[in-house]
Amino acid sequence: MDDVNPRPGRPPLVLTVAGSDSGGGAGIQADLKTMLALGTHGMSVIAAVTAQNSLGVQGYWELPVEAVRAQYRSVVGDIGVQAVKTGMLASAALVETVAELLSGTQAPVVVDPVGVSKHGDSLLAGDAVDSVRSALLPLATVVTPNLDEVAQLTGVQVTGEDSMREAAAAMLAYGPRWALIKGGHLPGEAVDLLTDGTREHWLRAPRRENRHTHGTGCTLASALAASLAKGLDVPAAARAAKEYTTGAIEAGFPLGSGLGPVHHGWRLAER
Template identity: 75%
Template structure:
């Protein structure tokens, strides 16, 4: 069996012909295929789980940014969620772009009745700088969505938006994580990928902090001098959810997800005139990796 710490299916892999673990993404659609629902499902396939989706919004999006966004009615979100969960079942849920306060509230209510672990990627602004969540939804994210999270995975801009704490260096990360945990998630993963852009920051490594308020896990990898990183946050959160669905504990799931997304970032490729996506199938395109379809 492949080791989930290496990015593949875990020790509880189903026998041939049986259903693999099921993971549900609740997020927006990226028409360019680099982020959102599309990135989530690619990640889930690469990590050996069956991906399912609840579309919350549709975007017109390409390598240069978001040209338009349309939120789906909360009733449509609820119907998709109930249709999938009540019939197929789910071993983990990942949330991404939720667009508005009504959708945030509806999703939080649905998650409250779900026993599966939940990974919340609190998407507020796209990597191109386009707003993907209404400003008035902030309170609902803090008071309704975060308490339902097993793990919350904000980048530094999202951390500042949620907590008011601007992380300028590694020393600020524990305080920011504590502020996130005060809203009720079991674990907070403060992602330090944007530290390179902050004056005086140590840019030698890409550093993330995972903590539940008792344990601290610092995840470090050499910072990659790459341009094509669209979909990084979606990919990481989906990878964490996939590893949780395989039965990994949170620290092991996050470490495995970090390893997978680092390889995806290294394999990012150009598309269009702007920022290209990370490579969700990077393992299949390396000489040492498995062939497509083998996990």
């Protein structure tokens, strides 16, 4: 059951289908924090469990397909959903299962095609890349790859703004309605390109000199889903997500011995 219409007194409903980050900076944990910070009710389908801290991912374990399917049907069948965000799906079987489930929803879908962690650890099996391209991307309202994920999915190596256009065109060829190419790994200002192949929206923000950026991609995609659940159109939702994520990066804090997370509660901390 989709529940695409808001109800008085109830926050918008957003579902994340992703992996758990035991360190709390990314994955399901980052998604739910972001959804709460942006005034929505976050729900979760856990597809994988990681052993993860500020130094990296020490291991991960996929949940059975049956467990993922049961979680999704349990939530959507009873509570409903107004936007869905996908993250780490780990294997071809899980990607295809989630795609099958999403094919029945009318709610907007944000696909964060998680392939590699912030520390460079692989989070997607090699044989799952084709499944992401063929099964998941055609269902996406918006796909939000970083530059490593662009290269993994399309082969395009982004070196500047001109090649971001090439990357977006390559992503859109797989069927999503919009592509948000994240240029955070490029030098200079933090610039992203949102396009549906006809309209271009360049999202720019000053680069924040803070190394504690774990969870940035999950946060942006979840913020985008939350804004779509509130009824914003895709360009407005992307701008809102960019603004929230930029603040979270600026407020990122040290944790453990490695890379700390962005601060999902930065707006609350400012009050």
